[in-house]
Amino acid sequence: MRISATLRMAFRALRRNKLRSTLTALGIIIGVGAVIAMVGIGNGAKSQVEAQIASLGQNVVLIFAGNWNSGGVRSGWGGAGTLVVDDALAVAREVPAVTCVSPEVRDRDQVLANGQNWNTQILGEGPDYLQIRDWPLDSGAMFTDQDVRGTTKVCIIGKTVANQLFPDEDPVGQTLRIRDIPFKVLGVLHPKGLSVMNTDQDDVVLVPYTSLMKRISKRTNINSVIVQSSSSAAALQVQMAISDLLRQRHRLGPNRDDDFTIRGQQEIADAFTATSRIMTVLLGAIASVSLIVGGIGIMNIMLVSVTERTREIGIRMAVGAHGSDILLQFLIEAITLSSLGGMIGIALGIGSAKLLSALAGWPTLVSPTSVVLAFLFSAAVGVFFGFYPARKASNLDPIDALRYE
Amino acid sequence: MTAVIKLDKVHKTYHTGEVDVYAVRGVTLEIAQGEFVAIMGASGSGKSTMMNIIGCLDRPTEGAYFLDGVDVSHLDRDELAGLRNRKLGFVFQGFNLLSRTSALENVELPMLYTHDHLTAAMQRERAIHALEIVGLADRADHHPNQLSGGQQQRVAIARALVNQPAVLLADEPTGNLDTRTSVEVMGVFQKLNDEGITIVMVTHELDIAAFTKRNVIMRDGEVVNDTQVEHRSIAEEELRRLQRAQQAVKLTT
Numbered sequence: 001m002r003i004s005a006t007l008r009m010a011f012r013a014l015r016r017n018k019l020r021s022t023l024t025a026l027g028i029i030i031g032v033g034a035v036i037a038m039v040g041i042g043n044g045a046k047s048q049v050e051a052q053i054a055s056l057g058q059n060v061v062l063i064f065a066g067n068w069n070s071g072g073v074r075s076g077w078g079g080a081g082t083l084v085v086d087d088a089l090a091v092a093r094e095v096p097a098v099t100c101v102s103p104e105v106r107d108r109d110q111v112l113a114n115g116q117n118w119n120t121q122i123l124g125e126g127p128d129y130l131q132i133r134d135w136p137l138d139s140g141a142m143f144t145d146q147d148v149r150g151t152t153k154v155c156i157i158g159k160t161v162a163n164q165l166f167p168d169e170d171p172v173g174q175t176l177r178i179r180d181i182p183f184k185v186l187g188v189l190h191p192k193g194l195s196v197m198n199t200d201q202d203d204v205v206l207v208p209y210t211s212l213m214k215r216i217s218k219r220t221n222i223n224s225v226i227v228q229s230s231s232s233a234a235a236l237q238v239q240m241a242i243s244d245l246l247r248q249r250h251r252l253g254p255n256r257d258d259d260f261t262i263r264g265q266q267e268i269a270d271a272f273t274a275t276s277r278i279m280t281v282l283l284g285a286i287a288s289v290s291l292i293v294g295g296i297g298i299m300n301i302m303l304v305s306v307t308e309r310t311r312e313i314g315i316r317m318a319v320g321a322h323g324s325d326i327l328l329q330f331l332i333e334a335i336t337l338s339s340l341g342g343m344i345g346i347a348l349g350i351g352s353a354k355l356l357s358a359l360a361g362w363p364t365l366v367s368p369t370s371v372v373l374a375f376l377f378s379a380a381v382g383v384f385f386g387f388y389p390a391r392k393a394s395n396l397d398p399i400d401a402l403r404y405e
Numbered sequence: 406m407t408a409v410i411k412l413d414k415v416h417k418t419y420h421t422g423e424v425d426v427y428a429v430r431g432v433t434l435e436i437a438q439g440e441f442v443a444i445m446g447a448s449g450s451g452k453s454t455m456m457n458i459i460g461c462l463d464r465p466t467e468g469a470y471f472l473d474g475v476d477v478s479h480l481d482r483d484e485l486a487g488l489r490n491r492k493l494g495f496v497f498q499g500f501n502l503l504s505r506t507s508a509l510e511n512v513e514l515p516m517l518y519t520h521d522h523l524t525a526a527m528q529r530e531r532a533i534h535a536l537e538i539v540g541l542a543d544r545a546d547h548h549p550n551q552l553s554g555g556q557q558q559r560v561a562i563a564r565a566l567v568n569q570p571a572v573l574l575a576d577e578p579t580g581n582l583d584t585r586t587s588v589e590v591m592g593v594f595q596k597l598n599d600e601g602i603t604i605v606m607v608t609h610e611l612d613i614a615a616f617t618k619r620n621v622i623m624r625d626g627e628v629v630n631d632t633q634v635e636h637r638s639i640a641e642e643e644l645r646r647l648q649r650a651q652q653a654v655k656l657t658t
Contacts, residue, residue: 005517016505315501318462319515319564320490322483399462402501 003332010333013305021337024301027294028341028381029348032374034287036349039370041356042280044363049276053269055192055201057133059232061239062268063091063225063246066259081221082250082259085209088126088225090249095227095241097234102126104224105212111205113165113176120161122178122205124212124222130156130189132228140172140187148208151215155183158202159191176205181215183207235264288377294341295381302334302389313393314401327394334386335379342378346371407474409571409603410436410459415468417454417626428454430626431468436572436605441598443614444607446623453576455623456607460493460574461485473571490518494565498577500557502549508560509545512536515568535563539593555586562593566602573597575606579613585647591616592640616640 014021065083085103092101105124110117123129127144130137143154155176162171171185183205192201213219229238239262246260306313313326350371353364417429429451436442446452457463458470461477462485469478473492477485489495494515502511512532516523523531536542539559549557558578565573575594579587595616598604606617614620615638622630 002517012506311501312503315503316514316518317486318460318489318495318501320486320518320568322486322518324483325518399457402462402497 006329006332007336009329010336013309013333014337017305020301024297025337025341025344027297028291028338028378029294029345031287031291031294031381032342032345032378033348033352034290035284035374035377036346036366036370037352037356037364038283038287039280040349040353040364040366041362042276042283043365043367043370044353044357046273046276046280047365048363049272050269052193052195053265053272055133055195056265056268057135057226057228059229059235060132060265061227061229061235061242062263062265063087063227063242064261064263065221065223066257066261083222083225084220085213085222087246087249088222090245091225091227091242094245095238097230097238098227099230100128100132100228102129102132102226103209103222104129104226105209105217105219106223107212107217109178109216111161111165111176111178113174116165118161118164120158120203120205122207122212122216124209124217125206125226126209128228129206129226132226135192136190137187138190139170140185143186143206143208148210151210152208153181153183153211153215154186154208156187156189156206157185158189158200158204158206160200160203161205162188178205178207179216183211232266235266239264291377291381295338295385298334298338298382299385299389302330302386303392305333306330306389306393309393310396310401310404313396314398314404317396317398318402323394326396327390330390330393331383331386334390335382338382338386339375339379342375345378346374349374407438408435408471409438409440409473410434410605411471412458412465413469413471415458415465415470417451417458417463418466427626429458429465432623432626432628434621434628434631436603438603439598439601441594441604441618442606442621443617443619444605444621444623445609445611445614447609449625450623451626452607452609452623454626456574456576456605459572459605460495461488486518487520490515491568492571494562494568494570494573496558496561496565496573496575496578498580500549500554500561500581502557502560502564504549507546507548508536508541508552508563509533511549511560512563512567514564519568531567532563535567536560538566538597539563553586554582555589558582558586558590559593562590562597566597571603573602573604575604577608578606579608579610585644587613588616588640588643588647591638592644595640612638 063083065081088101088103092098102125107122108119109122110119127142127148130142137156140156142156143152147154157171165171165176166174171188174185175182176185177183189202195201209222227238227242229235242262243258247258250259252259316326350366353366356362357364412432412434415429415432416427419426419428432455444452444455454463458465461472465478469476471477472488477488480488503514509529509532512535513528516528516531533542533545536545539562541556541559541563544552544556549560552560579590582590591613594604608614615634617634618637619633621628
């Protein structure tokens, strides 16, 4: 029998019971819609995290000051205070494949300007910092090596700080005060958005690290060092070389733990994307359950339909339908039901993903792969759950079927 | 004359529970091309089982059945389905038309399962031709529920004819019809038989059997009587007689 004739028959049979077909398809519609929307949310979160990790910069290796351990009392990160500017300079000087290095000192303080004040993060950085982070300036220019050497009172501000302190004017050339020390604003950073840790990266004031250490924080140790390696392939060697160098510089014997921590960008990326990947899989799995429930609905209704149409099956067999013709007829009916449901479900899923982004502000990303997969899966649901009823129909005895009331 | 249907010592035994039911017990029967046979008998006589075997819906437990010269006793389900499609046309008591499907599409149904490829246009042409034979070409678009019982049965006959079968099988074709319509349907059968189509019909009504050429009477699974009909009723004459009787009733009231 021709497929086109079978398809026509399937559509006619489904049209005959419009409400029933719609309700049955609804199970698949909701299932596929949920899969598309949920995977969309998961992928959206993942791509956001990936974008945030990319905002760290290219091939970045981070060195954090470590913890000290004295008689069982452990200080926590950065407590060791053994990481110093010279370590950073040594890394830049001695480790091959390192292109840029920036020592980093962190502080929080109240920043004043224009009669406004704002509590923000103050970062002491080297002049290569923006290059490493791949962070362009909207206006002005970065401070230089000379500023670092001269502990100059200059700063670069993030967009958030600019908006808070200089809402109506160009901040470049203005002065802001940190602990009553005036700093001249040299430039404004291009907005970068949220970090991996969900903090506002634009809520920041950058000053030369020497200025922060000597003028504001009055300290000699640094929090971390940002290192850029020449390629992602070199990153691991760079990490090992840094580790060796720092252990040597800090005179750590073979039995002593590191008093610093080194993290490659890839590790950070892996840690964060793993979470969102698990979330995607979980959401997808939960949504798939509803798709399977939809499939059971199809099976249920197809079984009812086979019973109802026993006589029709008998007639078809009497006039010469093979078992395979009947099998195909019911199977195609089930597949038509589930794939139509799948198509509507895809539209619904994309729609609700868009709606969620618009209303809740969640990033969603509906990938073509997930759409194709969801559609194939819905068709497969039709095959899987339609097969048993179709087989039952095709195995009917024509004499019994013709007599069925 | 060659036998279209040849049954040779056919038995059919049903194993239901602990008791074996011998529905057909050693029937030998030949039906030649162009015959019009009524198989008669009370219920339980085995005539329906005979019909199922002749119609290739069931297989004999013992004995051989030759349809159009081919031994079909040992064919499988699909081969039997193919035979039914090509060589047999079925007319049932309950019409068995697909509801909510037009008369034309009902008639086209057997051609859906025919494995020589006919174009949709050819199928349509053949179906319309079959409807013309039974005089219903003008009702091709009607659905079964828009047709009278007699018309529905004529659509069923058209469906049975559409693949040009060797034998037309009718199982109590007038069972659900009133006298007048029954005679009309028998008229259709007689006309088809006159054109050379072999017809085998199961009935328990004597006056319906009188329209055929040969009566085979069964009892307890055996053929007990097989005679040619001597004073055959002619449907056209019967119809005229019925009309006169009806008019007579009208005049008296």
